[in-house]
Structure formats: C-alpha cells, structure tokens
Amino acid sequence: MSRNGKIILLVLLAAAGLSVAAVAARRGETDHPVARITWDGEVVEEIELDRVGRGYSFTLESQEGSNTISVEKGRIRVAQADCPDQVCVDQGWIADGTVPIVCLPHKLVIEIVGGGSAFDAAAG
Amino acid sequence: MARRMGARGGTLALCLALALSLLGGCARQEEKSQRQLFAMDTVMTLTLYGEGDTRGAEEILDGSVQQIQWLEDFWSAVRPEGDVARVNAAGGAETEVAAPTASLLRQSLELCAVTGGALDITAYPAVKAWGFIDQEYRVPSQAELAELAGRIDYRQVSVDEGTRDGETVYTVTLPAGMELDLGAVAKGRTADLLAESLAADGVSSALLDLGQSTIRAVGEKPDGSPWRIAVQDPAGTGYLGVLELADLAVGTSGGYQRYFEQDGVTYWHILDPDTAAPARSGLAAVTVVSPSALTCDALSTALFVLGLEEGVQLWRDHPELEFQALFITDEGELYLTQGLEDAFSLTEGYEDREVTVLS
Numbered sequence: 001m002s003r004n005g006k007i008i009l010l011v012l013l014a015a016a017g018l019s020v021a022a023v024a025a026r027r028g029e030t031d032h033p034v035a036r037i038t039w040d041g042e043v044v045e046e047i048e049l050d051r052v053g054r055g056y057s058f059t060l061e062s063q064e065g066s067n068t069i070s071v072e073k074g075r076i077r078v079a080q081a082d083c084p085d086q087v088c089v090d091q092g093w094i095a096d097g098t099v100p101i102v103c104l105p106h107k108l109v110i111e112i113v114g115g116g117s118a119f120d121a122a123a124g
Numbered sequence: 125m126a127r128r129m130g131a132r133g134g135t136l137a138l139c140l141a142l143a144l145s146l147l148g149g150c151a152r153q154e155e156k157s158q159r160q161l162f163a164m165d166t167v168m169t170l171t172l173y174g175e176g177d178t179r180g181a182e183e184i185l186d187g188s189v190q191q192i193q194w195l196e197d198f199w200s201a202v203r204p205e206g207d208v209a210r211v212n213a214a215g216g217a218e219t220e221v222a223a224p225t226a227s228l229l230r231q232s233l234e235l236c237a238v239t240g241g242a243l244d245i246t247a248y249p250a251v252k253a254w255g256f257i258d259q260e261y262r263v264p265s266q267a268e269l270a271e272l273a274g275r276i277d278y279r280q281v282s283v284d285e286g287t288r289d290g291e292t293v294y295t296v297t298l299p300a301g302m303e304l305d306l307g308a309v310a311k312g313r314t315a316d317l318l319a320e321s322l323a324a325d326g327v328s329s330a331l332l333d334l335g336q337s338t339i340r341a342v343g344e345k346p347d348g349s350p351w352r353i354a355v356q357d358p359a360g361t362g363y364l365g366v367l368e369l370a371d372l373a374v375g376t377s378g379g380y381q382r383y384f385e386q387d388g389v390t391y392w393h394i395l396d397p398d399t400a401a402p403a404r405s406g407l408a409a410v411t412v413v414s415p416s417a418l419t420c421d422a423l424s425t426a427l428f429v430l431g432l433e434e435g436v437q438l439w440r441d442h443p444e445l446e447f448q449a450l451f452i453t454d455e456g457e458l459y460l461t462q463g464l465e466d467a468f469s470l471t472e473g474y475e476d477r478e479v480t481v482l483s
Contacts, residue, residue, distance in 0.1 A: 038160075092361045100167065100169070102167045104167065105259075109167060119352045119353065119363070120351045121331055121336070121353050122336055123353050123355050123356065123375075123376045124336045124355070124356025124376055124380075
C-alpha cells in the first residue's frame with residue numbers, strides 16, 4: 001500500500017472510531033448492563049451487573065419508606081418493600097432495559113442502561 | 125509529479141470530508157435523549173432520537189415535561205385547583221374549564237357513547253369506594269355498589285361553550301353526587317398532544333412511554349426499522365409477544381395492573397360501569413393499536429369490560445375508529461384482529477401459544 005493509501009486508511013479508521021465513541025458518549029450507555037437506582041430522579045447507586053460475583057442485598061431507606069434490593073450477576077430486583085401495593089416486589093427480576101422497576105409510592109426507579117435490550121418498550 | 129500529488133491530496137481531502145460527514149450524520153441521526161418523570165400516577169419515559177428543526181433535544185424534552193405537568197394539573201381528580209377536581213366539587217353547578225379539558229371531555233364522551241357505556245368517565249365515586257385512589261382497599265357491600273352504579277352515567281355530563289369579551293369560554297356541568305375520572309383517557313390524550321408537539325418541532329423519531337399502559341411511537345426508529353413493543357403476559361412476569369410498529373399508539377388494560385386481594389379473591393381497578401364492581405368478562409388483558417393514543421387508552425378499557433365477543437363486534441362495527449386489538453383471555457388464549465397479523469409475533473417460550481386471527 002502506498003503511503004497516501006495508508007494515510008487515507010488511518011484517517012477513515014480514526015473517523016469510524018470517533019463516530020462510535022461520539023455516539024456511545026452521547027447516549028451515556030455502555031456495552032455492559034448497569035443498574036441505575038434513582039430516588040425522585042436523583043441517582044443513588046449504579047451497579048455494573050456483569051461484575052457482580054456473589055449475589056447480595058441492601059436496603060435503601062428514605063422518608064417515604066424502605067426497599068430491599070437484591071443483586072445477582074446480570075440481574076436485579078426489589079426483594080422486599082414496605083409500600084402498600086408491592087408492585088415493585090411482584091415485578092421480580094429485570095435483566096435488560098425494556099422496563100424499569102418502579103416503586104411509585106417511594107418514587108424509586110431501578111433501570112438497566114447499556115447492554116442492549118430486545119425491545120424498545122413493553123405494553124402492559 | 126506535482127499534478128499527481130495534487131490528485132492524491134484531493135482524494136485524501138475527499139475521503140476526510142466524507143468520513144467527517146458520515147460522523148456528523150451518524151451522530152445527528154442516532155443521538156438518543158431520554159427523560160423520566162413521575163406523573164399521572166405512573167413513571168413516564170420519553171425517548172427522543174436526533175434533534176428538532178430549530179430546537180435541541182433537551183429543550184424539546186423540557187417542553188414535553190412541562191406539557192405533561194400542565195395537563196396533569198387540569199385532569200387529575202386529586203389536584204384541587206384542576207378542572208376535573210373543580211367540576212367534581214361543584215355540586216351540580218356549571219364550572220368553567222380550559223379548552224384542552226373541554227376538547228378531551230367531548231371526545232371521551234363520544235367514545236363512551238360508541239362503546240355503549242362500557243367506557244364511562246364518571247366512575248370516580250366507585251373507584252374511590254374500592255380504595256383505588258388512596259390505597260385503602262375495601263370491598264363495598266352489594267347495596268353500596270348498587271347505589272354507586274346509579275351514580276355512573278356519562279350521559280349526564282354536559283360540555284357547553286359561550287363567549288365572553290370575544291373569547292370562547294367552556295363550561296362543564298355534572299349533577300351533584302357524580303364525579304369525573306379521566307384515568308382511562310388522560311394519558312392517551314397527553315401522549316397524542318406530546319406527539320403533535322414533537323412533530324411540530326420536526327422530531328421524526330421518538331417513543332413516548334407513559335407508564336406501559338399508554339405508549340405512543342413518533343415515526344420509526346432512527347435506523348428506519350419499526351419499534352419493538354413487548355406485550356406483557358398477564359399471567360406471569362414475561363413477555364408473550366412483540367408488536368412491531370411505527371407512528372402508532374399502543375394502549376393496554378389488564379386486571380394485573382392494579383389490584384388487591386381479599387379472602388382469596390382478586391379485585392382489580394377496571395370497573396364495570398353497570399355494576400360498579402371489577403369487570404369480569406373472561407379477559408385478562410386487552411391491547412389496542414391505533415394512530416390515536418386516546419382511542420387506544422379508552423378502547424382498551426372498554427374492550428376489557430365488554431369481553432371478547434362484544435369487543436370483536438365493536439371492532440367489526442366501527443372501522444372508522446381505526447383500531448386493531450389483541451385480546452388475551454383468562455385461559456391465556458390469544459385473539460388478534462386481522463390488521464395486527466403481520467405486526468405481532470410470539471416471543472421465545474411462547475411459540476406454542478395458539479393465536480386466532482379475527483376477521
């Protein structure tokens with residue numbers, strides 16, 4: 001390959017790399033699933049689900065009430081909550097970004113960003 | 125020699141320009157912006173790809189959030205200053221309302237009529253009595269239910285207009301003892317109004333998820349493919365199928381969405397206006413697809429109340445409503461109106477499920 005050919009190739013590769021990086025940065029997403037836990041829109045915890053070794057649980061308490069969250073490799077759920085409707089507990093595990101777990105009475109949302117998902121939304 | 129170098133330099137510049145334009149085009153087309161908010165008793169997720177013609181994505185989303193909060197103030201029965209709450213508290217007196225409220229009420233009343241009252245926007249006293257507003261759940265007695273059912277009648281709602289100082293003024297009158305509940309229509313209308321605003325801004329790709337029960341797609345995905353909307357299995361936690369669609373809305377009503385249990389019986393939030401008790405029609409869930417999210421929202425509720433047979437008849441009798449439906453029975457059987465045949469497919473693990481296409 002000629003010198004100019006190499007330069008062209010390098011420029012194209014660099015542009016392609018930049019393009020991917022730019023898109024990824026803008027979307028704020030990664031290839032790996034990250035569970036983002038928010039209270040009324042404020043991020044309280046981010047967990048890289050791929051890096052979870054042994055499963056564990058922890059409890060988040062606020063003025064609104066408490067939610068005990070269980071984490072395993074690749075998935076997350078609300079194991080216990082003192083909210084009246086128990087919708088967050090009944091939802092069980094989530095492993096992708098199709099739908100978040102929402103505890104409406106406590107304004108708690110657990111969503112999985114990154115890692116991709118098979119669906120854009122869920123009707124239900 | 126000099127000429128050859130020039131040619132090569134030109135090629136290089138061309139490639140560079142091409143690569144940069146690709147980079148720019150790619151980023152502009154696929155940039156994803158998202159907003160999540162608590163509103164209308166659910167959590168909403170607004171996803172927008174790209175930008176508007178003159179406004180950036182973040183500014184547009186700020187506008188969408190404001191629009192939702194503005195409409196919620198009008199239409200929530202628990203916001204005392206709102207149109208609905210003021211009508212409910214008026215004790216039969218004529219109440220002035222905003223134009224968006226009058227417009228929503230008029231369209232909702234038409235949908236109540238076309239469904240023969242299976243949808244009724246005056247069920248608030250009954251919804252309250254069951255505890256679905258304050259979560260103090262209870263089962264009213266038969267006598268109480270009969271009395272509550274007597275206070276559900278959309279035909280008693282009147283929406284009028286007049287002029288004052290050259291401006292149109294809208295008023296609503298409701299007999300004392302009756303109360304409006306726009307829970308089955310407000311999110312649908314909100315989704316339609318948001319979609320209109322986004323289109324006016326030049327947004328060509330967006331997904332408005334107003335809490336799973338109401339979803340509105342604007343355009344298609346940025347890569348030109350349809351949106352993939354999973355359909356919840358009402359009997360479990362998985363997704364039994366997927367709807368692929370563009371520029372359409374999806375509305376779902378199911379007994380599993382909001383319910384309580386007492387003495388081994390499950391009571392859900394979708395009430396039959398005739399009995400003021402949870403509708404038990406043999407359906408576990410209904411999903412409606414239509415260009416109008418209001419139609420989806422209203423008709424999913426009405427079809428859930430009507431049941432399969434009468435629901436299908438409504439679909440056959442009213443092609444002008446431009447809707448298609450997926451019925452899921454208590455036994456898990458799937459019935460699909462013809463227009464959804466190509467858009468719907470079963471997901472992995474549900475391939476054995478029998479699907480009947482209705483024509």
